[in-house]
Amino acid sequence: MTASRSAKTQKSPSTPLNQKQNLRPIGVFDSGVGGLTVAAALRELLPAEEIFYVGDTARVPYGGKSPATIERYGIEISGMLLAEGAKIIVVACNTASALAVPRLQDLLRVPVIGVIEPGASAAVAATKSKHVGVIGTRATVQSKAYERAIHAIDPSIKVRAQACPLLVPLIEEGWLEDAVTDQVIQRYLNPMVRSGIDTLVLGCTHYPLLSTALASYVGSGITLVDSARNCAANVRALLQKLSLAAPKNRPGGLKVALTDPSGSFLRVAEQALGLQVGDIELRSVQRAGM
Numbered sequence: 001m002t003a004s005r006s007a008k009t010q011k012s013p014s015t016p017l018n019q020k021q022n023l024r025p026i027g028v029f030d031s032g033v034g035g036l037t038v039a040a041a042l043r044e045l046l047p048a049e050e051i052f053y054v055g056d057t058a059r060v061p062y063g064g065k066s067p068a069t070i071e072r073y074g075i076e077i078s079g080m081l082l083a084e085g086a087k088i089i090v091v092a093c094n095t096a097s098a099l100a101v102p103r104l105q106d107l108l109r110v111p112v113i114g115v116i117e118p119g120a121s122a123a124v125a126a127t128k129s130k131h132v133g134v135i136g137t138r139a140t141v142q143s144k145a146y147e148r149a150i151h152a153i154d155p156s157i158k159v160r161a162q163a164c165p166l167l168v169p170l171i172e173e174g175w176l177e178d179a180v181t182d183q184v185i186q187r188y189l190n191p192m193v194r195s196g197i198d199t200l201v202l203g204c205t206h207y208p209l210l211s212t213a214l215a216s217y218v219g220s221g222i223t224l225v226d227s228a229r230n231c232a233a234n235v236r237a238l239l240q241k242l243s244l245a246a247p248k249n250r251p252g253g254l255k256v257a258l259t260d261p262s263g264s265f266l267r268v269a270e271q272a273l274g275l276q277v278g279d280i281e282l283r284s285v286q287r288a289g290m
């Protein structure tokens with residue numbers, strides 16, 4: 001894996017760049033299908049960019065794993081993206097963003113963007129009552145990454161977080177509109193809705209795929225926010241700042257690789273997100289040799 005331990009290199013915006021570098025893909029990863037919600041926002045905002053997406057379906061879900069394991073997964077999948085020539089890495093997974101992004105930023109020679117800060121900014125902009133709910137995986141909730149990111153912007157906001165570990169398997173299974181999923185949502189969200197939040201952060205990139213079911217349960221008094229659009233906007237700003245944006249007239253695209261075959265991946269991507277995924281490649285994860 002090509003990597004540098006120099007945080008200075010990572011943070012410097014002034015490296016001389018050339019056309020060839022700008023044509024390199026944006027590398028995006030998640031444990032499975034969820035990060036496609038971010039890939040869809042990137043496609044919409046940056047249509048000239050090529051996206052190379054890895055869904056780590058061999059090891060989904062990440063949300064119940066330990067911080068050290070999640071960090072290692074992040075390093076290994078980033079190695080796959082760098083091997084594809086990624087010019088920037090988007091960690092389209094809240095769990096990996098919460099637990100692996102600082103290490104990746106320290107280690108890699110390309111910029112790394114996560115989804116926690118974009119989600120936190122969306123929540124701060126949306127809340128009027130200053131009472132925000134966050135749902136995510138167990139690892140994300142235990143990390144308290146959202147509390148930190150929200151309080152870094154506005155320390156007066158009250159944050160209530162709830163882990164919803166059963167939602168990711170239901171989404172990977174494609175049960176987006178299903179009575180069983182509705183029951184699980186009700187069981188997880190009932191105390192939070194009753195606590196008086198006015199904004200709910202979908203703190204897992206899988207959850208926007210359930211936004212219809214979630215919105216219908218929480219009702220119109222609670223605004224649902226997620227990271228996808230803000231994350232895509234941050235990527236656009238960073239590419240411009242680093243002079244790394246693809247030429248505007250180039251037709252971009254989306255290539256997907258998975259680490260294990262998934263029966264429902266294509267169906268969820270195409271039906272729920274309207275994404276044209278095309279052929280999916282299968283790749284094995286290479287152990288990080290660092």
Ligand code: DGL
Pocket residue numbers: 030031032034035060061062063064092093094095096137140168203204205206
């Ligand atoms: N979509 C991911 C997230 O945003 C990962 C979910 C999981 O694999 O548990 O947290």
